[in-house]
Amino acid sequence: MSGSNGRRPPPLVADRRYGAPAPKKPSGGKGAGTRRPPAAPRRKRRNPLVALVSWLVRLVWGIVWGIGWRIALAVGLVVGLSSYYFYSQLPEVSQLVDGRARGSVTMLDREGRVFAWRGETFGGMITSDLVSEHLRNAVVATEDRRFYTHFGISPRGIASAVRINLAEGRGPLEGNGGSTITQQVAKLLCLGVAYDPKQWKSEADYEADCRRGGIWRKVKEMPFAFAMEAKYTKAEILTIYFNRAYLGAGARGFEAAAQRYFGKSANDVNPAEAAMLAGLLKAPSYYAPTANLERSRDRARVIIGLMEEQGFLTRAEADHARRNPAQLSEAAQSRSGGFFADWVMESGPAFLTKETTEDVIIHTTLDQSLQKAAESALADVFATKVSAGSKAQAAVVVMSADGAVRAMVGGRKLEAAGSFNRATQALRQTGSAFKPFIYATALDLGFSPSDFVDDSPLTVMVKGSGPWTPANYDREFRGLVTLTTALKQSLNIPAVRVTEAVGRDKVRTVASEFGIQNNLAAGPALALGVSEATLLEMTGAYAGILNGGSAVKPYGLVELRLQGDDQPLIGQEGGIGERVISEKAAQLLTYMMTEVINTGTGTRARLPGREAAGKTGTTQAARDAWFVGFTADYVAGVWMGYDDNTPLKGVTGGGLPADIWREVMLRVHEGVVPRPLPKIIPEPRQPPKTAADVRTAPVPQDTGDWQAAPRPPQDTGDWMAAPRPPSAGEQIVRDVLGIFGGGRN
Known part of the structure; x- marks a missing residue:
């Protein structure tokens, strides 16, 4: 059946699934069913250039x-x-935590509060x-x-x-x-x-x-x-x-910085404060909040944004930190006391101050409220009474009667602390501010404020220089005047006569023992304040009058100790010293100086409801103007002038310096109950009948080199003549006076 119709049978199911088996090669004789094996494929010939490049690449890579x-x-x-x-x-x-080569100095005010730092502070590990x-x-x-x-x-x-x-x-x-x-x-x-x-x-x-x-x-x-x-x-x-890490303002490490800027530990800072501290790492001095608070806050806002972006703060926490920026502590906000701090650093031994390798704590006499009062008073007077753009400078010192300095302003620009301190470093002629020491000498020798002195033309023969003729500021002569009137009207001729009567050496001794020791003049011009002194020395000398006649050494350092130690290394080195004049003489002089403010050249310094005593001073050509005075509680001194000795225009000691002094004392005494000054009011005396009866009339000196031209007494007594234009002859006298440094009020 299979071959009946000549067709191949269909494949089996298994053949369809797995494929039919390969047919067997037929066997048989030569050539029967044979095939030639397929020829091998011919190899494609490579481009020689490509081959060369490939070889070079492999070579270079291998190397x-x-x-x-x-x-x-x-x-x-x-x-x-x-x-x-x-x-x-x-x-x-x-x-490794403390990398400083130098130590730090932390200064405390009289109440134990921090007000200044020097060196590099380290708050501890x-x-x-x-x-x-x-x-x-x-x-x-x-x-x-x-x-x-x-x-x-x-x-x-x-x-x-x-x-x-x-x-x-x-x-x-x-x-x-x-x-x-x-x-x-x-x-x-x-x-x-x-x-x-x-x-x-x-x-x-x-x-x-x-x-x-x-x-x-x-x-x-x-x-x-x-x-x-x-x-x-x-x-x-x-x-x-x-x-x-250095974080500006002398702070080394975050603990020191947190204490410096916020008055708290770095363990306790909030997000806004932490952001400000972290922002300092980029440029510590530039972003320091004590240098520019708003710039530091802008930088902190950038940091807060980074913290939010990286998941360290939620949106709500970041917004809260931005709305509530970091606030500086009171000590960090205040720039007060910089000049005072510089002065204290100079007063201690260098190895424990400027060059210390230890951390030092200095307890000082500074009163921060008084310091701010002095600074604000000076700034306000310059803002309201001095022409804009004026380069005139001023300095202020406030102290107690024992010489403890409570405030110090060394110049108009507070941020310039660390530079020239006009309160402690500027030696300037004192002018008539020196005259209280002349009368202190006389009163200690038994003179009375009611004694008379002759204000008439005077010529002194100075060995090696010839005749010297002083003149009063207004070029007028008043005849016989009391010592009180001579001081309150700041008359030059009576000051010279009293100096010559008591002896220049005695006046120099009293002034130097009160603290004015910078080459006091030896000639008769001593009486007119041609000698130089610093404002600190003058203020300290007036403190000696207030405390009853004993010298004081101005001081700011009360105690110096190493951080962590209870035992001080250095104690107070200033204060009240030896007696210079009697207490009675000091109290009589205080009365005379109250008259300067009540009815004399210092009336612009009057303090309503409070007794005050003081003295004006203006040097030749108005290069320096002074007002120094005191109440029962504080002594204050003010100096004004130009650093390059340019004459002041229209300024005397009874003008702007008296205004500054008044503003300082008004603010210093806020809340202080008024107290009377320790003074003695002298018994009045009748004028002598002739000039020969005047106690300060010319007497022979051991040099015999001067004579005075006495003048009959006048009934004008205590009046002060109005200034008038000088005559030609008086102008010559003025020129001569200028050569020898005549004082003014």
């Missing part, structure tokens, strides 16, 4: 690979060995696990967001920094360096190189070299960073960073 892996191995060995070396040299964390969580997060968010995942360096951070620098036209590593926190700590540690005074000119040069950037510096930082990552935990690296 690069052969050299590269050897170089990589060598670099790896060098880095590894360097890292191991640094690892073996790294000390314990506790030895803090650890990253105890510091405020907000501060830790702010630092990581700002400086190194991958801090917890890298091994000391961040290739992504470096690549990003290179891209930013090139885009801004800088070198690849100029500007943004892409440094991790670990690398920044390596810089703070100066790669383990300690400060050596023999190698570096100063600590500043040493630190500048430590902070230097560049490719080679980055290369050197790598093994040190690896060593730190191997030696310390991440928490310990952060601890070193938190303690060594």
